[in-house]
Amino acid sequence: MACFLVPGAEAVVTTIVQKTIGKKVAEKIKLKWLNTMLWGGVILLAVEHIWHGEVSPVPPFLTAMKNPEEISVMLHEMVTNGLMMAATVTLIWVVMVAFSMAMTKKEIMIPKKVKA
Secondary structure (H helix, E strand, C coil): CCCCHHHHHHHHHHHHHHHHCCHHHHHHCCHHHHHHHHHHHHHHHHHHHHHCCCECCCCCCEHHHHCHHHHHHHHHHHHHHHHHHHHHHHHHHHHHHHHHHHHHHHHHHCCCCCCC
């Protein structure tokens, strides 16, 4: 229903952080990778929800909000599925950045063989 709103909120926050912390720091921690993964997932989920009729172009945009009984179901889905998706994407990004930094450090520490 609305699970894509949680990673969407994280994507908005990380995009703002990326624009404000400075290009050098953002490149060092590969924040663009996180933003790309979050925005890509949000767009795909939004399209899927639109396709299944769970999002409408007129207020209250989320069909679950038309019926007060469905609001609690929607909020539960946001807390469970949405948070899990956002946390998973963020964890994958952390692993990717750690791996990238380890590989870069390894490259620096191991001298390249010189041809004789």
